[in-house]
Amino acid sequence: MSAAVGEIPESMRCSVLRAAGELEVQQRAVPRPAPREVLVRVGAVGTCGSDVHYFTHGRIGRFVVREPLVLGHEPSGRIVAVGTGVDASRIGQRVSIEPGVPCRRCRYCHRGEYNLCPDIAFFATPPFDGAFSEYVTIADDFAHPVPDSVSDDAAALLEPLSVAIWANRKAGTGLGSRVLVAGAGPIGLLVAQVARVQGAAQVVVTDLDAGRRATALDNGATDVLDPRDGDPAARGVDVDVFVDCSGAPPAVTAGIGAVRAGGTVVLVGMGADEMTLPVSSLQSREITLTGTFRYAETWPTAVQLAASGAVDLDRLVTAHVDLDHVADALSPDPAAAHVKIVVRP
Template sequence: MRASVLLGAGHVEVQERPVPAVPPGEVLVQVASVGVCGSDVHYWRHMRIGDYVVDAPLVLGHEVSGRVVAVGEGVDADRVGGRVGVEPQRPCLACGQCLAGRYNLCPRMRFFATPPVDGAFVEYVAVPAVFAHPLPDELSDDAGALLEPLSVGIAAVRKAGTVPGDRVLVAGAGPIGVIVAQVARAFGAAEVVVSDPVRERREAALRAGATSVLDPAAEEVAGLGVDAFVDCSGVAAAVVAGIGALRPAGRAVVVGLGDADMVLPVATIQDRELTLTGIFRYTGTWPLAAHLVASGQVDLDRLVTGRYGLDDVGAALDADRDPASLKVVVEPGR
């Protein structure tokens, strides 16, 4: 099979690799669509994210959909031919975190496109059958792949405790921010304000369902009095402003990857009894994610602004330099 392999900063190469074997309990998926994530771009440009360092050839891509073409021992043969969205995690399912239902925090986690585990910019991947989730007919292949970032949005909005009638502030109108805005509306938020300094991205957020947008460089964020704040920017100033925008007993969730350390307004957090937390991936989100899309409450297809083949993965990874680009996908069969 063909695989796009990261060999160095800004350097990917299409190589021939064997089609993966299918171990017991797993399925072989012919990849249809793979979303490009900010983490893929970071590895492509910097060869590391925090403690995760690319020190050997690596296949990127972890937002995956496709079709089951073979099954391993113990898997129902009727699954062959079925369309699936792939949850790109391999937890041990035996440690304390896994047994407590927090398998996203498994200390022995193996995750697609996180060194040293290869991802899905390939023609075929083998995955545990339990993490190859059937896709409703209403979902396109692109939407099936983007159930992964939608899962991040669901995890964030759940952590924010969003309930009907809430007012929610989202910082950052990239793909995750726009998805979080849609999920907050689906969870019943009466008002969703999205903050971003880039005009094109604010416009995209409005088209996707935000009730209003603002430019943090020109408009005040602190003092909005929202029930929940979700940071999808990773920018320290945005996090501080968002905390200042919370009403007493409000909730802040940090999603965006940015500075490892930030100076936070501790007095504000104490005086208002605010809750501040983060999220790390997700657990048990795919069925809900598929329902939100199939029912029309979340629109993932409208996020896609570009499609590329395996020969053009480098261009796909650089597409974010265009402010009008929101989400691009790689289609290995293209």
């Protein structure tokens, strides 16, 4: 550690997932920044559906919790120490952390597709610890400065905002686009907001919950639909882009049916590992179908959207908890009752 501000403690508190449904607050050594790394005192960490899934099931697909794991991959905070090779003037800087550091050497990294790097070290993805702790280290170029006009909560939520930016990039959303979004959770709401910022003329959001549909109207949606009232296409919805943020097979099938010939479908929500798709419809109408996996080079845009007020992240935060009550935030029922719960270590 080449430079630090004040006294850095030897130990810190962390919320550790020991097994599915079992969290424990532990004392661990405060990490020391390696060369080209910074040490961040964590100010806020957003909770995510993946955290809930790891807490509930102990795994997501091929990623299995085999050793104690610190969850949380949406952190913000303040740099309190830097490793060698990092300008000491960064100490004291408020930052939003991009939680996945790629190898920088593989063919995907060289193509700028570092989100697809097979050796990426991503917070809260086994075996890499996340940020439900008092301190974390991160590569210096993945600690993005944020202005004081962006709150700690909003700086943490630049991560889900980046998911929404990436989804809209993959969708090709632009001026006059007509967009359908399935799912009015945090990601769906942010996809809707970003779509409107990028010039979409129509953003229709579907969700089973009436409260979430109402929230969507305050977060970029021009129209909302209850899927139980019929498929969007049967109700006259005809869009250029469909973004699924639900992961529900019926929602995916219904959304595809509302996309114009030559349009685009983007799968963001993680639900069933396999599902049946209307292949003949996709083929005969030349619809582009793609998925998303995290993001790449989105933080500069995310910072600008939050700092300018073009996207309102603070309004998504509906509750706060400390490290002693992370389990309350990750229990499926309480989590479903909120838009976004933020942990403040």
